[in-house]
Amino acid sequence: MIPNTMKAMVLTGHGDVDKLEYKDVPVPAPGAGQVLVQVTATAKNNTDRKAREGLYPTKKGEMTSFQMGGKPTLVFPRIQGADIAGRVVAVGDGVDESRIGERGLLDFNIYANDRRDINLTPDYYGHGADGGYAEYVALPADQFHHIPNAELADAEVASMGMCSYQTAMHMLTSANIKAGERVLVTGASGGVGTALIQLCRIMGAIPYALSKQDKAAALLELGAEAVLDRSDMDSFVDRVKAETGGKPIDAVMDLV
């Protein structure tokens, strides 16, 4: 039984956490092509904080968020929360009822057009439309992806880092990386760097990490072919050649 109202954390304006209000709001109805998701976990994305604080100015001193088409799509009140895991509890027109009960993760982009490989106007659920800091959210059925993996808890699914993996994927596809190619990843221990290392391995590419020595073991375990210590850049080229057996690095994913 889906209630008429739900608890939500509602953003009332740009600023500190005092701009967030925990209150009762109507449960959204799924429109055509949408699913209604009962939210079981929403990760806190750094972009949620920066958007709340208005840290995406177009002019110096401005407190605002991304401005698509010249004006911000983050309008108030807004329910933030981009990284949403949950279960489908209802479907809108045109969506198969077999989706009900499905556990999934949102591709949070609000796409500007039909392209799905990249979204050049950064807008997303929790920004230009309501997101997951609530009990329920209405989302496009084709962007709520089934994640059956029983070994992953809902909170783990939500915190997978949709943003960092998507960023890493776009970097790799933009560079047209192919299986067998050698890819150097700077800032390798960070969110995007660790995603790049794993995605390289999935694609069959060979990732080399530039990082710090104390992170080497973890990066090797994650899939790095070798870890180069960034505290010694004088011998960098020689060390790269030693690690690749003199073969070239095909692409550099520079995160720093």
Ligand SMILES: NC(=O)c1ccc[n+]([C@@H]2O[C@H](COP(=O)([O-])OP(=O)(O)OC[C@H]3O[C@@H](n4cnc5c(N)ncnc54)[C@H](OP(=O)(O)O)[C@@H]3O)[C@@H](O)[C@H]2O)c1
């Ligand atoms: N996370 C996302 O979803 C996302 C999306 C779009 C764009 N971006 C952008 O991508 C870049 C990386 O993001 P991230 O989330 O991966 O950041 P992060 O998790 O903070 O990682 C950054 C990494 O850079 C390295 N680093 C930090 N300070 C350094 C310094 N002074 N000199 C050299 N290396 C240093 C560190 O790796 P090592 O110690 O291993 O060298 C650190 O782990 C940022 O510019 C971010 O704005 C991120």
